[in-house]
Amino acid sequence: MLPMQTVREIAQEIVAREGGFVNDPDDPGGATKYGVTIHTMRRLGLDLTGDGRVDVSDVRRLSREDAVEIFLDHYFDRPRIFELPKVLQASVFDMYVNAGANAVKILQRLLGQMGYEASVDGVIGPQTIQAAQAASAPDPLALRDAYGVARRNYYFRLADRRPASRKYARTRKGEKGGWIRRAEEFLSPKYHLSKLQFDRRVALWA
Numbered sequence: 501m502l503p504m505q506t507v508r509e510i511a512q513e514i515v516a517r518e519g520g521f522v523n524d525p526d527d528p529g530g531a532t533k534y535g536v537t538i539h540t541m542r543r544l545g546l547d548l549t550g551d552g553r554v555d556v557s558d559v560r561r562l563s564r565e566d567a568v569e570i571f572l573d574h575y576f577d578r579p580r581i582f583e584l585p586k587v588l589q590a591s592v593f594d595m596y597v598n599a600g601a602n603a604v605k606i607l608q609r610l611l612g613q614m615g616y617e618a619s620v621d622g623v624i625g626p627q628t629i630q631a632a633q634a635a636s637a638p639d640p641l642a643l644r645d646a647y648g649v650a651r652r653n654y655y656f657r658l659a660d661r662r663p664a665s666r667k668y669a670r671t672r673k674g675e676k677g678g679w680i681r682r683a684e685e686f687l688s689p690k691y692h693l694s695k696l697q698f699d700r701r702v703a704l705w706a
Contacts, residue, residue: 534567
């Protein structure tokens with residue numbers, strides 16, 4: 501497992517990246533603060549106002565410290581991300597906050613494409629851990645970059661299918677949106693899309 505201080509720093513970076521309270525009608529996650537959705541708070545029973553229900557007012561009251569603790573417990577330790585190769589942990593952790601078990605499914609599909617046995621079930625178990633460790637042995641950074649590219653492609657596919665989500669992948673000015681920038685934070689610079697490459701990828705979007 502990564503030293504807890506390092507994991508905590510990653511969680512704090514995620515909180516900073518996610519930003520404060522938003523309640524975007526185009527976001528299936530609903531009301532969100534620091535990356536913690538109202539659905540997550542309801543699942544965890546986080547009634548911060550003490551009024552017997554979990555609603556938007558509880559999301560508004562969530563603190564940065566609350567969000568960090570939620571991420572460490574429910575998005576790093578419980579999914580067993582700490583058992584993956586260290587080179588993958590930060591990116592998978594960040595993606596798990598953003599996309600839940602899909603973060604693990606992306607990795608499992610990638611491992612399968614690389615020739616390793618990994619069921620695509622969104623659960624980090626012995627098979628996934630063993631496959632990830634084997635895949636990382638020759639070149640850990642190559643696996644991290646491959647996962648980062650797979651993350652980016654996942655976001656693009658979401659935006660392809662759901663026009664309302666395209667604003668998360670492309671800004672109004674036509675530049676890389678938050679989703680794409682987020683994926684590329686965990687990619688070696690040589691794999692970042694150029695302006696031309698990005699424009700070509702999103703050319704068919706209205």
